[in-house]
Structure formats: C-alpha cells, structure tokens
Amino acid sequence: MIDLYTLDKPALETLLxxxxxxxxxxxxxxxxxxxxxxxxxxEMTNLPIRLRQRLEAETQLGSxxxxxxxxxxxxxxxxxxxxxxxxFIEAVLMEYDDDRRTACISTQAGCAMGCVFCATGQMGxxxxxxxxxxxxxxxxxxxxxxxxxxxxxxxxxxxMGEPFHNYDNAIHAVRRLMSDLELGxxxxxxxxxxxxxxxxxxxxxxxxxxxxxxxxxxxxxxxxALLPVNRxxxxxxxxxxxxxxxxxxGRRISFExxxxxxxxxxxxxxxKLGQLLRGLNCHVNVIPLxxxxxxxxxPSAQGRIQQFINILGEHGIPATVRIRRGIDIDAGCGQLKSxxxxxxxxxxxxxxxxxxx
Ligand code: SAH
Ligand code: SF4
Numbered sequence: 001m002i003d004l005y006t007l008d009k010p011a012l013e014t015l016l017x018x019x020x021x022x023x024x025x026x027x028x029x030x031x032x033x034x035x036x037x038x039x040x041x042x043e044m045t046n047l048p049i050r051l052r053q054r055l056e057a058e059t060q061l062g063s064x065x066x067x068x069x070x071x072x073x074x075x076x077x078x079x080x081x082x083x084x085x086x087x088f089i090e091a092v093l094m095e096y097d098d099d100r101r102t103a104c105i106s107t108q109a110g111c112a113m114g115c116v117f118c119a120t121g122q123m124g125x126x127x128x129x130x131x132x133x134x135x136x137x138x139x140x141x142x143x144x145x146x147x148x149x150x151x152x153x154x155x156x157x158x159x160m161g162e163p164f165h166n167y168d169n170a171i172h173a174v175r176r177l178m179s180d181l182e183l184g185x186x187x188x189x190x191x192x193x194x195x196x197x198x199x200x201x202x203x204x205x206x207x208x209x210x211x212x213x214x215x216x217x218x219x220x221x222x223x224x225a226l227l228p229v230n231r232x233x234x235x236x237x238x239x240x241x242x243x244x245x246x247x248x249x250g251r252r253i254s255f256e257x258x259x260x261x262x263x264x265x266x267x268x269x270x271x272k273l274g275q276l277l278r279g280l281n282c283h284v285n286v287i288p289l290x291x292x293x294x295x296x297x298x299p300s301a302q303g304r305i306q307q308f309i310n311i312l313g314e315h316g317i318p319a320t321v322r323i324r325r326g327i328d329i330d331a332g333c334g335q336l337k338s339x340x341x342x343x344x345x346x347x348x349x350x351x352x353x354x355x356x357x
C-alpha cells in the first residue's frame with residue numbers, strides 16, 4: 001500500500017502519471033487531501049469512480065492506528081496511536097475560546113533525555129519518529145477539524161520526545177506543516193530541553209518558527225538534578241545559544257518553567273532566574289507540575305506561583321501561567337501511554353488467571 005500522506009506534490013504527480021491519469025488529477029487529489037482535508041476517497045466526488053476504487057485498493061491515508069482517545073471537559077482531546085512496529089505515541093488537541101486549535105505532537109517514541117518529572121523521560125527511548133509520522137499527527141487533527149468546518153491553527157512540538165534529538169525529521173515535518181497544511185511559521189512552536197548545538201543550528205535555519213526552551217532551574221546544580229542534559233550543556237552555554245538565537249532571528253525566545261513545590265518555586269530561584277535572563281528578549285511560561293507516578297514532587301500552590309511571577313516582573317521579565325489543560329485526562333505527554341499499557345497488562349493477567357493450567 002502506498003501511503004498518500006507521505007508523498008509530496010511531485011511524487012503524487014508521478015504516481016498518477018504512472019497510472020496514466022491526466023495531469024490535472026494530481027491537483028484535484030492534492031486539493032482533497034490538503035485543502036478540503038477529507039478522510040475518505042468516497043468524498044472525492046470530482047474523481048472518476050474507477051480512480052477512487054484504485055486509490056482505495058492500492059493506497060492509504062496515513063499509517064497511525066488510533067488505540068485510545070480521551071476527551072476532557074475543557075475540550076482537550078488526547079490520543080494514543082500505535083505505529084507500524086508496535087510503538088506508541090501521544091498527541092493532544094487543545095481548543096481555546098479565542099478560536100485557536102492547537103495540536104501538540106510527538107517527535108520520538110519515548111525520550112532519551114531522562115528529565116526526572118516527565119512521564120516520557122521515565123519510560124526511556126524507543127526510536128525516532130519519521131518526518132511523516134510527526135506530520136501525520138497534525139494532519140489527522142486538521143482532518144477532523146475540517147469535517148466540522150473548523151481549522152487547525154497552531155502546532156506545538158511538545159509531545160513525547162526531544163525534537164532536537166531528532167532534528168532533521170522534526171524540521172522536515174515543520175516545513176510540511178507550513179507548505180502542505182499552510183500553517184504560518186509563527187503558529188508553530190518547537191520546544192527543546194536545551195541541546196545547545198541544535199539551538200544554534202535552528203537559529204541558522206532562518207525559520208520564523210517559535211522556539212521554547214525547557215529551563216526549570218536557574219543554577220547548574222539544581223537544573224542538573226532535574227534535567228540530566230544540563231551536565232552536558234550547562235546554563236552558561238545554554239543562555240549563550242539562546243542569545244545567539246534572539247540576535248540572529250530578531251525573535252523573542254520562550255522559557256518553560258514547570259513549578260515544583262519547594263524545589264524551584266522559591267523567591268531565591270525567581271531572583272536567580274531574573275538575573276540569568278537579564279537583557280534577553282524573552283518570555284517565561286510557568287506551568288504547575290503535572291504529577292507523574294515516577295516522581296514524588298507536587299505542583300506549587302497558587303500563592304507561590306503569583307509570587308514567582310511578581311519577582312520576575314520586578315526584573316522586567318514577562319511571565320504568564322499556562323493553564324494545565326486536560327488535567328483530568330492525563331494530558332501530560334507519556335501519561336496516557338503508561339495508563340493504557342497498565343490497563344492492558346492487568347487485562348492480560350486476568351485472562352491468564354482464567355486459562356486452564
Ligand atoms: N522534549 C521537549 C518537548 C517535549 S516536553 C522539551 O523537553 O522541551 C514539553 C514540556 O513539558 C517541557 O517543557 C517539559 O519540561 C514539560 N513537562 C514534562 N513533564 C512535565 C510534567 N510532569 N509536568 C509539567 N510539565 C512537564
Ligand atoms: Fe524528553 Fe522533554 Fe520529557 Fe525531558 S521533558 S524527558 S526532553 S520529553
């Protein structure tokens with residue numbers, strides 16, 4: 001089977017040429033796939049029935065298999081997909097009142113970076129996703145939204161995995177989001193744990209895509225304890241790469257700060273962060289910790305969060321609290337996979353119990 005979602009326009013043209021179809025059929029098919037975003041060949045009504053039948057028989061739309069889906073009362077929809085080799089990945093769609101429809105997508109099955117509070121980090125690394133597997137997660141949400149007259153507006157590479165540990169595929173997927181799904185670069189965000197050489201490479205790429213850095217601590221000692229990668233790329237090198245990015249791109253950089261009670265939410269940490277980021281064109285997103293089974297920390301209390309933000313404000317650094325979306329559906333990436341696998345293991349165990357010896 002040929003997966004049509006993996007073909008670029010010239011490849012689609014070649015396929016239809018080989019099938020002896022007139023040239024304009026490729027334009028029509030492309031239009032159904034990426035402009036109209038239909039989910040079946042039956043809907044492609046201006047294609048002759050014999051062509052639709054051939055497409056049905058010899059091609060497919062995507063390769064991800066939906067294994068589980070959970071919807072939150074706040075409108076967040078989280079999905080677990082299996083890949084052709086049995087790996088699992090997660091993707092989330094967040095719908096906001098201001099019409100933003102944001103897909104959060106994965107770049108790897110698992111992650112090698114081992115951040116202690118992250119459910120994906122806790123499960124270890126399985127493999128890189130292909131550019132097509134990354135792109136398809138956004139494509140499938142775009143398709144569902146189109147079916148109800150809505151439109152995917154933003155994509156964040158903040159699901160499972162470290163995008164800059166799978167740099168080429170992640171960037172290729174980002175380019176397809178821009179060309180095939182016509183998302184503006186400013187509506188796409190790549191988040192990295194801080195792989196310094198890749199931040200510089202990304203700056204040189206010249207894309208207008210937004211960059212977010214997962215910071216979480218303002219001293220090497222504390223950051224190294226939460227994010228092992230800090231031992232390889234300490235803060236001095238990281239901030240220098242961030243400055244390179246803001247200078248080169250002329251764009252503001254975002255920092256992610258997961259607030260953990262008693263760990264990194266103290267006034268001292270806020271002061272140190274204020275000093276660390278002085279003079280940098282940046283914004284800090286503060287996110288209360290989403291508790292995971294493999295880490296004992298707790299989210300910070302409301303008062304602490306506000307105090308943290310106020311101190312940053314005194315240093316002239318804009319900071320906002322990101323609302324935790326889908327908290328009732330394990331929307332922190334990696335959490336749904338853990339839960340479904342546990343449920344399946346329990347199911348398998350109970351089946352075994354009922355089998356005769
Ligand atoms: N690997 C990339 C992108 C995926 S993680 C990165 O680390 O930036 C996306 C964001 O979620 C990161 O800022 C990460 O630190 C944060 N995160 C991971 N686990 C979390 C948790 N349990 N609670 C809150 N934020 C978490
Ligand atoms: Fe990987 Fe990001 Fe999780 Fe760290 S926070 S383990 S880099 S996915």
